[in-house]
Amino acid sequence: MAYFTKDEARQAARSRMNKSYQFNAKSILESEARSTTSYESFDVFLSHSSKDAELVLGVKEILSRMGIKVYVDWHDDPQANRENVTVETAELLRTRMKQSKSLIFLATDNASGSKWMPWELGYFDGFSGGSVAVLPIVDYEGATFKGQEYLGLYPLVDKGRYTNGQSDTFVKKQGAWLTLDSFRKGSTTWNRYSY
Template sequence: MAYLTKDEVKQATRTRLQKSFSASAPQILRESVRASANEDSFDIFLSHASEDSEIVLGVREILTGLGLKVYIDWIDDPQLDRGNVTAENADMLRRRMKQSRSLVFLTTKSSVSSRWMPWELGYFDGLKTGFIGILPIVDYSGGSFSGQEYLGLYPLVERLPLTGGGTRFCVVERAGKGYRFLDDFVRGQATIRAFNS
């Protein structure tokens, strides 16, 4: 089992920027806004700390590369001001969470100080219990994750090795209960696969 590292995620961001040739990060974000303006549903609501923009962009690149539609507030709704907790912002986020099949909680050192992330997690848990995954970003390959105590209530998003080689993103239930492939998880297929002994 393996977590994503900061270097892997930042490399995904750099690769995306290079694919766009001369496009800057703001230009890429504007293109993303135009592309998602008419979206009425998302596979993943990505809960994250606003200070982690480079990491968020890389995670988005990785997840969209898997064919998943990802909601990120400052990309899909740039008019929101994450710096202020307002009723208007909360209403928009509630609407977007209702339009999302799952919530992935991107945990980093910055997420501990986020004012929005615990609220998003709690709201979504009440809305769609069973479709929340915690995605730790670690400093180095093989790094461990403990996180805030309440995050232990939810399964982790990890890469699991495949029998024929390579890895696949999975949502791993706590206490070794099994796993679900991430794409199945976000599409509502709740079958938990057992780990082979």
């Protein structure tokens, strides 16, 4: 599988920073912060560690270039306090997850230390009926991914090619696949590999 790399995410973040004339990923997300309306919907709720500002900005940029509307809490709801677990923040995140068609768990080195990510994953999986995927960010092209054991329950996002050579981004699970575009629209109709 060809996963997205830290360099790809950082390059996308730098591209985004250059467009805004700001040079700090977190400040871009915060300065663009807007109050999301209570009825707004999203294609993807991006579950991430707040310690990964540059990677989060880069992945948000990569997904946005694909036409995917991404929810990032400190961008869309800057008033949320992710440093502390509170009833108010949990309720806000529940609302935003319900407004999202899918959840992508951004698997980075910092993900295992997050207070919120396992909760977000379990909550979303519980009500969504399977619209959850893991997007590993690896150190280099061709690297393998071995995340926490429970992440093995979910399909993985990777880059690939069709037999005609055209590239695309896929969500894959054992013996089946969807395009990321279909996944973000909430599709649960998996294509089977023909061997």
